[in-house]
Amino acid sequence: MSGFANEVSSSPLSFWSYFMDHRSADLQLLWSHTWLSVVPVVLGLVIALPLGWLSNRFSWSYPPIMTVSGLLYTIPSIALFVLIPPLLHLDQLSELQVPIALTVYSVALLVRVVADGLGSVSEDTRQAATAIGFTPLARLLKVDLPIAVPVITAGLRVAVVSNVSIVAIAGTIGFQNLGNLFTTGYQLSSGTSPYYPPIVLGLVLCVILALALDALVILAGRGLTPWRRAARG
Amino acid sequence: MATGGPRMIGNVITWLNDPSHWRGTGTTDGIVTQLERHISYVGIALLIAMLIAVPLGLLIGHTGRGGSAVSLANAIRSIPSIGLLILLVVIISPHFHGRTQAGFIIPTEIVLMLLAVPPILAGTYAGVENVDPAVRDAAYGMGMKGGQVLLKVELPNSLPLVISGVRSAALQLIATATIASFVPLGGLGRFIYDGLAQRDFPQMIGGGVLVALLALLVDLLLAAIQRILVSPGVSGRFSKRADRRRGAAGEADSRVAAVDEAGVTV
Numbered sequence: 397m398s399g400f401a402n403e404v405s406s407s408p409l410s411f412w413s414y415f416m417d418h419r420s421a422d423l424q425l426l427w428s429h430t431w432l433s434v435v436p437v438v439l440g441l442v443i444a445l446p447l448g449w450l451s452n453r454f455s456w457s458y459p460p461i462m463t464v465s466g467l468l469y470t471i472p473s474i475a476l477f478v479l480i481p482p483l484l485h486l487d488q489l490s491e492l493q494v495p496i497a498l499t500v501y502s503v504a505l506l507v508r509v510v511a512d513g514l515g516s517v518s519e520d521t522r523q524a525a526t527a528i529g530f531t532p533l534a535r536l537l538k539v540d541l542p543i544a545v546p547v548i549t550a551g552l553r554v555a556v557v558s559n560v561s562i563v564a565i566a567g568t569i570g571f572q573n574l575g576n577l578f579t580t581g582y583q584l585s586s587g588t589s590p591y592y593p594p595i596v597l598g599l600v601l602c603v604i605l606a607l608a609l610d611a612l613v614i615l616a617g618r619g620l621t622p623w624r625r626a627a628r629g
Numbered sequence: 630m631a632t633g634g635p636r637m638i639g640n641v642i643t644w645l646n647d648p649s650h651w652r653g654t655g656t657t658d659g660i661v662t663q664l665e666r667h668i669s670y671v672g673i674a675l676l677i678a679m680l681i682a683v684p685l686g687l688l689i690g691h692t693g694r695g696g697s698a699v700s701l702a703n704a705i706r707s708i709p710s711i712g713l714l715i716l717l718v719v720i721i722s723p724h725f726h727g728r729t730q731a732g733f734i735i736p737t738e739i740v741l742m743l744l745a746v747p748p749i750l751a752g753t754y755a756g757v758e759n760v761d762p763a764v765r766d767a768a769y770g771m772g773m774k775g776g777q778v779l780l781k782v783e784l785p786n787s788l789p790l791v792i793s794g795v796r797s798a799a800l801q802l803i804a805t806a807t808i809a810s811f812v813p814l815g816g817l818g819r820f821i822y823d824g825l826a827q828r829d830f831p832q833m834i835g836g837g838v839l840v841a842l843l844a845l846l847v848d849l850l851l852a853a854i855q856r857i858l859v860s861p862g863v864s865g866r867f868s869k870r871a872d873r874r875r876g877a878a879g880e881a882d883s884r885v886a887a888v889d890e891a892g893v894t895v
Contacts (some may be wrong), residue, residue, distance in 0.1 A: 470844045472804030474821055475837035482637035482834055559706050564709035568811050569825055578715045582812075590719035599712045606707035 406591045411600060414593035429573040433559040433609060436447025436495050437552060448510025456485055461507060467502040473562045494566045502555045509551030513544030549617030553610050560606040574598050638869055644831040656816060664890040666815035671802040674741030677799060682746045683791060686753025687806020693780045705743055711808050716738045718812045736808040756787025785860055790886045792855040796848060
């Protein structure tokens with residue numbers, strides 16, 4: 397990529413022509429960044445749902461599950477990236493270490509959110525659902541979870557937006573994603589002559605990606621809770 | 630190809646146990662020096678962020694105005710810190726010559742500070758907002774002025790959420806200060822990036838372990854400070870009934886989680 401650097405002016409505003417010059421490479425970075433931001437959150441939600449349900453259903457399991465997830469969340473992302481391979485017998489710099497680390501984070505964040513969301517269902521609602529003949533499983537799927545959607549949605553928004561930022565950090569330890577644009581710009585900036593286009597392009601694409609994923613989560617949350625719109629309208 | 634597994638864990642322990650890695654050698658700085666730097670980058674940024682965010686959050690919560698400042702602070706969250714750091718470094722560092730590191734330290738502190746403001750602001754704002762209106766009315770009814778209500782009633786009552794905000798900010802800063810080592814600065818991230826560059830994986834993983842340990846220790850320390858600072862009347866600690874105590878703590882925690890998220894929602 398650096399070979400083409402001289403074709404583009406180094407002004408911050410020429411990030412667009414930089415993008416057009418390296419379109420296929422940049423789109424590839426954007427694609428892998430998107431993939432790395434979304435898949436761990438989805439996996440994390442799939443794992444967090446039963447755990448959150450468990451800790452809400454059986455109150456003895458709430459403190460240990462929340463303590464463990466709280467501890468996992470305190471481990472810095474870059475530390476988790478480098479700790480995953482020895483713990484899971486992977487090669488150093490394995491393709492899997494970043495998605496696994498991000499999944500761990502998403503689970504840690506979402507378990508509490510799911511438990512709190514399910515906990516926010518009022519006792520009256522539960523009893524009414526049971527009284528009109530819902531089995532426990534049907535009540536969970538058709539009553540408790542839908543009511544918990546707004547709380548879970550709020551947690552998912554935090555998870556995807558912070559993932560976009562954490563993935564960029566993985567770009568500085570050798571993984572292919574939008575973070576590479578920052579390292580490229582840094583390497584092409586020498587001494588007193590900064591080379592802005594890749595850095596600005598990376599920032600713009602990251603922010604757009606974060607906002608777009610955030611908007612998708614909001615839309616999905618609204619789609620799953622049509623009664624809230626009805627109540628408001 | 631280096632393989633993972635128990636042998637690597639043993640190598641990491643060996644690396645961490647070597648006294649020369651702690652003291653450093655003539656050419657490289659040891660863990661002690663890098664730890665001090667790491668703590669100073671985090672401490673300075675956290676202090677500045679608290680000086681900005683706590684008064685601002687109290688003011689916004691007290692007056693009930695300026696909620697848009699909170700959502701603005703949260704919009705900042707979507708900016709990747711590593712990208713902002715590198716942008717600021719290429720802008721600022723050419724203005725410093727010679728042996729000074731100011732060209733790298735100033736951008737690092739700006740990025741860390743921007744990262745710390747949103748959680749502290751959201752925590753403070755929500756803390757004041759969540760104060761029981763009856764308590765606030767009682768304070769006014771006793772003849773307190775607005776400022777007195779803020780400092781003597783709203784602040785002590787919101788302290789658990791304020792400190793929770795500081796705790797989550799501190800954790801984020803400890804994690805993010807590692808990227809200061811990507812631009813050539815010290816800190817514990819040095820071992821991660823040097824280990825990566827030299828393919829010295831025990832060093833890289835050892836650095837990761839140290840960052841994680843620091844984060845856990847600081848979180849425990851702040852939890853202890855929270856216990857000391859928060860009035861037992863607010864935390865409900867005087868209650869002898871363990872289940873009630875746990876319930877209160879759980880409720881406060883979940884409110885923080887809600888706050889963290891509310892930041893983005895509001």
